[in-house]
Amino acid sequence: MTVDAWLVFALFWLVFVTTPGPNAVNCISNGMALGFRRALPGVLAILTQATLFLLLSALGITALIAASPTGFFVAKLIGAGFLIYLGLRGWIMARKPPVVHARPPASIFLRAFAIATINPKSVAGYLAAFSQFVQPDVPIWDQMAVIMPTALLLTACSYTGFTALGAGIGRAALGAVFNVWFRRVMAVCFVIYGLLLGFSSPAARG
Numbered sequence: 001m002t003v004d005a006w007l008v009f010a011l012f013w014l015v016f017v018t019t020p021g022p023n024a025v026n027c028i029s030n031g032m033a034l035g036f037r038r039a040l041p042g043v044l045a046i047l048t049q050a051t052l053f054l055l056l057s058a059l060g061i062t063a064l065i066a067a068s069p070t071g072f073f074v075a076k077l078i079g080a081g082f083l084i085y086l087g088l089r090g091w092i093m094a095r096k097p098p099v100v101h102a103r104p105p106a107s108i109f110l111r112a113f114a115i116a117t118i119n120p121k122s123v124a125g126y127l128a129a130f131s132q133f134v135q136p137d138v139p140i141w142d143q144m145a146v147i148m149p150t151a152l153l154l155t156a157c158s159y160t161g162f163t164a165l166g167a168g169i170g171r172a173a174l175g176a177v178f179n180v181w182f183r184r185v186m187a188v189c190f191v192i193y194g195l196l197l198g199f200s201s202p203a204a205r206g
Helices: 003-018 022-034 036-059 061-066 069-093 105-118 120-132 140-171 176-199
Strands: none
Touching: 003 140, 022 036, 022 105, 022 140, 022 176, 036 105, 036 120, 036 140, 069 105, 069 176
């Protein structure tokens, strides 16, 4: 990968991971409820998912899954239901103070990993990256040696930033009313993402 191609890829990935989506909403929510340090397993989960998707994309498995209408339909419904469930639960729980000890690191990690995996933005982004930036005449693993560190570093910085944003909001003296309504906005975002996922079509994801 040339320097020019790397710069274009880095810019693409920066926009990709800083555009708010379900992962960002989850990081902000975790930061608000748990504080920065306790919410970091959520960022680790996103990095784990990103590593797996990058490897799967390199092997062509992601493209194969995306090409299956039946597999996409099933995954779409499961993902939509999960996001809508999180949104409705978040709305109901908005007035209740978060219970930190009820969210062990494993639970934070698994929930964030599930959200990252079912996020249609993820599959679309990885397919776009590999269709636009990978050179077919260069060994794929030579290119991955450049692509993976760049993508993971930018991903880590982005979602650590979203987590810090949520932690800052949680610590700020903004009043209980603002806190409740901000949490409800986050909950509505989950429902919207779920509905968009449920009504999306394979053709719209190219």
